[in-house]
Amino acid sequence: MTETMIAVIGGSGIYDIDGLKGANWTAVETPWGAPSDQILTGTLDGVKMAFLPRHGRGHVHTPSSVPYQANIAALKQIGVTDVISVSAVGSFREHMAPGDFVVVDQFIDRTFAREKSFFGPGLVAHVSVAHPTCERLSDACETAAKDAGITVHRGGTYLAMEGPQFSSLAESKMYREIWGCDVIGMTNMPEAKLAREAEICYASVAMVTDYDSWHPDHGEVDVSDIIATLTGNAGKARDLVRRLPGMLGTERAPCPHGCDRALEYAILTAPEARDPAMVSRLSAVAGRVLT
Template sequence: MTQWTLGIIGGSGLYEIDGLQDRREETVETPWGAPSDTLVRGRIGDVELVFLPRHGKGHRLTPTGVPYRANIAALKAAGVTDVLSISACGSLKEQYVPGHFVAVDQFIDRTVARESTFFGPGMVAHVSMARPVCSRLSALAADAAAAVGAEMHRGGTYLAMEGPQFSSLAESRLYRQWGCDVIGMTAMPEAKLAREAELPYATLAMVTDYDCWREEEEAVSVTNVLEIMGQNSALARQAVVKLAETLSGTERTPSPDGIDTCLDYALITAPSARDPELLAKLQVIAGRALQG
């Protein structure tokens, strides 16, 4: 039976979970450098969990400075089968109240200063991002969060901004006009890279504020973000445990969205024109497709 190995990317306190068995730390190096921090591994039932603090322990990395490629490559090398991202976000709609959770299903990428692909000259690939999250994993994560008491919104568009500054009022109003639901700084290029690595990916975004568009509310600040984050952290940990318990004892089958084999339809460079050095580097994330 193929078992689940869940990669969890989130805050450094996320892996302080009661009931996590066989807890151990693992240092990983990838062709794209070191990930944000050491991986923390453990088990709940027969589900392996691999935690990675996105900003490093103590939140020492800016959103732009997060080594996104190394993080995804490290999880892939660690045998992760599916990736759940948990992160803070701002609300762009009245009904997305601070303290609520959103199972995001679409993204608009407004980041400009981050490496967003593993591929490049000598090995070009174009993966589809039409459906950027795994529908199965997203539904399972939303069910788990709702089961432990989180106020859930299923589906939503996440505007990924560069940061580290928060939005201007004009930007916040513009994103609302675009129909965006929440805004954050870390889901991109994380979701794109997970797709290139053929890793089903889902995001649970925790609403911490109303950005700055809601004039009767105080504009977003680190102080109010941390306050709501503190309240949500316990629910996030409980949701991870519930998800692992739900999956324990079940067989892990390929994503219904075809993500596990998406590179079969993405590689475009002719074999004779492929760069051997880049091919060697890509083995960790695309070895299955490159050997085909």
């Protein structure tokens, strides 16, 4: 059994966890630099918790400048076993309305200005992201949302765009009508890929703020409307998070879907050919398979 430590990566409008006992902001350094902000740690219902504001307190990071590698590495270093990503998204589906939550299970990655792996020349690895989210953790998020009275949709494809601009009308229609995406956001990639490389279970809770630009009755995305919806969504998200420790417990068995063993056969570089500097650097996230 492994001691549970749940981390919430909070997106726009989510800046803390209610009811956290022994709450303390701690600076963490990683081989990839500092994360977006200090990490808030404590316990909730006896379960270890961590909170990391993805954009930093005060919203200082753009979607492209978020230090994704440092964020995931920092959470791994402090012992996090399960990451809940909470983020704002636009919806491509009429029934996924502003104010609704979507527990995402697939991604299409259209980002291009971000480092997407901890590995590289001198230590090469390939992990599977065929199923990029953890079904066990997603089950918990869905149940917690329903218990909190939130309208939640289970399953959906998240189009990750680079940003920071919103979609053109042509792009929005293509993502919706041709590619079959359900929601659009700017931050879950490469976050989910890096969590898989770090062998951390990952679930994505997407909070719908608008209908993007495809909807004929809504026109272009209005930031003032998004902010208003974000305020309501933030309270719902805190209600969801408060329910997770009681559901996940203080200890857990190995992930039934293998998220915590993703590197088992992923490293291709022969031991004698590995760059010692890369081995040292990667011990922060992949030490289990490198020692």
